[in-house]
Amino acid sequence: MERFQKYFSLLFLLAFSFGASAWGGFVTSIYKEPWYSTLIKPGFNPPDYIFPSIWVILYVSMAFAVWLIWINPKKTEKIIYIYFIHLLVNASWSVVFFALHQIFLALVVIVIILLLVLWLIKLYYPINRISAFLMVPYLAWLLFAFVLNLNILLLN
Numbered sequence: 001m002e003r004f005q006k007y008f009s010l011l012f013l014l015a016f017s018f019g020a021s022a023w024g025g026f027v028t029s030i031y032k033e034p035w036y037s038t039l040i041k042p043g044f045n046p047p048d049y050i051f052p053s054i055w056v057i058l059y060v061s062m063a064f065a066v067w068l069i070w071i072n073p074k075k076t077e078k079i080i081y082i083y084f085i086h087l088l089v090n091a092s093w094s095v096v097f098f099a100l101h102q103i104f105l106a107l108v109v110i111v112i113i114l115l116l117v118l119w120l121i122k123l124y125y126p127i128n129r130i131s132a133f134l135m136v137p138y139l140a141w142l143l144f145a146f147v148l149n150l151n152i153l154l155l156n
Contacts, residue, residue: 024094042151065134086116
């Protein structure tokens with residue numbers, strides 16, 4: 001792969017990944033309040049300012065992980081498609097939780113994201129182990145998000 005194409009593809013994947021993030025952020029900013037403030041949240045719920053910082057790190061990590069797969073000659077298109085599907089499902093969580101106020105369905109969406117991420121890790125590992133390991137913090141955050149979402153569901 002030509003050097004320009006190689007780095008252009010990284011920029012493309014970063015832009016696409018952050019586009020999904022921007023969509024989720026946009027939906028959240030419009031629909032979050034006043035509804036979210038009325039919810040009972042568990043004591044371990046992080047302050048709101050924590051979420052954007054964590055997501056920036058995770059989206060850079062996800063984009064870099066898929067980029068290492070993208071530039072690898074052993075990759076299959078299937079992996080890239082699964083990554084993009086995973087991004088769409090990820091972005092849908094904000095719509096389901098904040099716009100539609102469906103806490104249980106948002107929990108289901110997190111489970112789907114978790115399954116997709118586990119699948120991606122399994123697919124990445126034989127091609128590029130660094131890619132697989134770059135997804136582990138994301139997986140950990142999703143597990144925390146699942147527990148948080150579940151507790152919000154149970155408290156409300």
